[in-house]
Amino acid sequence: MSTANRAVASDRSDEDLVKDVVARNAAALTTLYTRYAPLVFHIACQSLDRASAEEIVQDVFLAVWQKASTYDPARGAFRPWMLQVAHYRIINELRTRSRRPQSVPDDDGSILDGIPDQNREPVEEAWRDFQRQAVQSAVRRLPSGQRQALSLAFFEDLTHEQVAETLRLPLGTVKTRIRAAMQKLRLTLVALGVTALAAVLAFGPGRWLERTAYLSGLNSRALAFVTESDITTLHLAAVPGIPAESHGAYRGRQGGMLAVVALHRLPQIPAGTAYQGWALINGEWVSLGTARVDASGNAMLVAEGKTFQTMPSRVQVTREPSSGSRQPTSPAVIEWSEDNQ
Numbered sequence: 001m002s003t004a005n006r007a008v009a010s011d012r013s014d015e016d017l018v019k020d021v022v023a024r025n026a027a028a029l030t031t032l033y034t035r036y037a038p039l040v041f042h043i044a045c046q047s048l049d050r051a052s053a054e055e056i057v058q059d060v061f062l063a064v065w066q067k068a069s070t071y072d073p074a075r076g077a078f079r080p081w082m083l084q085v086a087h088y089r090i091i092n093e094l095r096t097r098s099r100r101p102q103s104v105p106d107d108d109g110s111i112l113d114g115i116p117d118q119n120r121e122p123v124e125e126a127w128r129d130f131q132r133q134a135v136q137s138a139v140r141r142l143p144s145g146q147r148q149a150l151s152l153a154f155f156e157d158l159t160h161e162q163v164a165e166t167l168r169l170p171l172g173t174v175k176t177r178i179r180a181a182m183q184k185l186r187l188t189l190v191a192l193g194v195t196a197l198a199a200v201l202a203f204g205p206g207r208w209l210e211r212t213a214y215l216s217g218l219n220s221r222a223l224a225f226v227t228e229s230d231i232t233t234l235h236l237a238a239v240p241g242i243p244a245e246s247h248g249a250y251r252g253r254q255g256g257m258l259a260v261v262a263l264h265r266l267p268q269i270p271a272g273t274a275y276q277g278w279a280l281i282n283g284e285w286v287s288l289g290t291a292r293v294d295a296s297g298n299a300m301l302v303a304e305g306k307t308f309q310t311m312p313s314r315v316q317v318t319r320e321p322s323s324g325s326r327q328p329t330s331p332a333v334i335e336w337s338e339d340n341q
Contacts, residue, residue, distance in 0.1 A: 012031070014032065014035070014077065014078035014079060015073045015077070015078055017031055017032050017078075018032075018064075018068050018071050018073075018078055021064065021065060021068040022068045022069050029061065029064065029065055032061070032064065032078075032082075033061050036079070036082060037057050037061070039083075040056065040057050040060050040082075040083075040086045041053050041054065041056075041057050043083070043086060043087075043090070044056040044057065044086065044090055047090055047094060048090065048093060048094075051304075052093060056086065056089050056090060056093065059089050060082065060085050060086045060089055063085050063089070064082060064085070067085075138184065139151070139181075142181050142184060145177050146177045146178070146180055146181035146184075147181065148167065149163055149167065149174050149177040149178050149181065150177070150178055150181040150182070152166060152167070153174075153178050159233075160174055160175055160178070163178075230253055231251050231252070231253055232251070232252055232253060232254070232311060233249050233250070233251050234249065234250040234251075234252075234311075234312075234315055234336045235247065235248075235249055235336060236248035236249065236250065236261075236315055236316070236317065236334040236335055236336045237334060237335070237336070238333070238334050239331070239332050239333065239334065239335060242267070242333050242334065243265070243267065245264075245265045246264070246265050246266050246267065246297070246333065246334055247264050247265065247334060248261055248262055248263045248264060248266075248317060248334045249261070249262045249264075250277075250279070250312070250315045250336065252308055252311055252312075253311075254309070254310070254311050255309050256308060256309060257304055257305060257306060257308055257309060258302070258303070258304055258308060259279060259288055259301075259302070259303045259304075259308040260300065260301070260302050260303075261277045261288050261300065261301040261302075261303075261315070261317070262298075262299075262300055263275060263277075263291065263293060263297070263298060263299045263300070263301070263317065263334075264297065264298055265296065265297040265298070266293050266297045266298075266299070266317075266333060266334070267297065267333075268293065268297070269292075269293075269319055272321065272322055273319055273320065273321060273322055274290040274291060274292050274319075274320060274321070274322045274324070275290065275291055275292070275293065275299065275317050275318070275319060275320075275333065276288070276289070276290045276317065276318055276319075276320040276324055276325060276328075277289060277290075277301045277303075277315070277316075277317050278314075278315065278316050278317070278318065278328050279303075279308070279312035279314070279315050280312050280313050280314035280315070281307055281308070281310050281311075281312050281313070282310060285327055285328060286303075286307050286308075286312075287303070287324065287325075287326075288301045288303045289301045289302065289303055289324075290320065290322065290323075290324045292322070313337070313338050313339075314335065314336065314337045314338070314339075315335065315336045315337075316328065316332035316333075316334065316335035316336070317332065317333050317334050317335070318330045318331065318332055318333060319333060
């Protein structure tokens with residue numbers, strides 16, 4: 001087994017782990033991330049919003065990966081050194097914000113997000129495939145009781161009460177199993193975030209790293225979001241001409257900033273195309289992102305922004321070019337409308 005992939009004992013000292021990071025052992029970075037990412041996030045949240053704090057965490061551990069050789073244990077412990085890196089990153093972010101032009105307000109990134117990416121990088125596509133496969137693998141490794149409850153709640157769109165009735169279990173037991181399953185899946189996504197940091201040596205820093213780090217954090221929040229008790233679920237059904245088994249679920253909250261759409265059993269579509277989700281909010285179609293379904297026809301879309309503080313009046317999924325469209329350009333495949341409720 002190569003040095004870069006060698007497993008690392010979790011009880012090793014920080015200083016020993018840094019030596020392994022210098023030798024490009026990604027498992028050592030994962031261990032340091034697990035130990036200190038929550039602390040860095042907590043500190044960053046004192047000065048920045050949650051999304052920016054997550055970016056700071058990724059930035060700090062990228063710096064650890066790239067600059068581990070500059071750490072000198074003779075001058076002090078790793079923890080203060082790492083926290084100093086975090087402090088500098090936070091200060092730099094605050095200074096950048098103070099100098100940043102504000103001629104066109106776009107606090108939630110909705111203007112930028114509305115512009116389709118016509119040049120999606122093959123590396124990013126590969127990352128999405130790897131991430132999806134890793135999460136699916138993590139679900140399969142869950143204890144059977146947790147896996148069954150989670151699958152019914154998320155993949156089959158059942159409420160917690162319906163899951164309890166189906167499994168003939170107390171509601172509290174079902175909620176506990178789902179919560180435990182989500183916690184384990186969040187740990188998987190943390191590891192994926194560290195994998196993105198380690199991969200920077202192969203692909204270089206820049207836009208791809210920023211997007212993968214952001215997606216890891218966003219997916220982690222989405223997993224927690226969909227199991228909260230006050231979420232509203234809108235069920236999307238197949239339109240005529242589409243197999244009746246195709247369906248989906250939009251999950252959101254009035255006043256929230258996340259929208260999560262689960263796609264289930266959708267037909268496979270040609271290369272160069274993707275499924276794109278749409279929410280009609282205040283009379284305008286808002287993109288929920290694009291995805292290609294896996295072999296079972298499943299996928300997940302996650303969108304974030306102030307726009308989603310308002311629940312939609314319609315939700316639909318269409319077939320679009322893989323780069324995405326500004327507006328729906330083809331008929332819906334699955335849809336939900338408040339007019340039909």
